[in-house]
Amino acid sequence: GYSSIIARSFSTKNKKPEINELKESCFVPAAIYPDAYFNKSIILKDNKNQAGIYRWVNKVNGKSYVGSSANLTVRFRQYFSFKNITSALAKGKSQIYSSILKYGYLNFQVEILEYCTKENVISREQYYISLLKPEYNILTAAGSRLGSVHS
Secondary structure, eight states: OGGGSBOOOOOOTTOOOOHHHHHHHTOOOSEEESOTTTTHHHHHHHTTTOOEEEEEEETTTOOEEEEEESSHHHHHHHHTOHHHHHHHHHHSOOHHHHHHHHHOGGGEEEEEEEEOOGGGHHHHHHHHHHHHOOTTOSOSSTTOOTTOOOO
């Protein structure tokens, strides 16, 4: 099933990263799905009953969103549901959902940053939010609604 995924593993010990590469080179995602539209079925299949941290990356503008779930397939089904996205947007603001509607799944890459235990998803999500400073995350505290505005 990994034929349509780009799996990366490499050593950086002999390469000195440039300053602007430091943020990105601090980790290697567990899996990269280069096209959320064409990779949808494999994203759902590969992540069944897995807990972990994920990132949506807009291939047009480079902006990203970091999230976590105790069950990634359940969470990704929500992203791939037009009904869920429009319902969520009717209730409040979501920059990632708005961007998915604006740019389309074709223009997003999905990454599994890390698989972890269900108990660790929030702390690991916070680690990646602090590290990567994703532009689409409205909240800077993982697993929290603190600071969010409900309309």
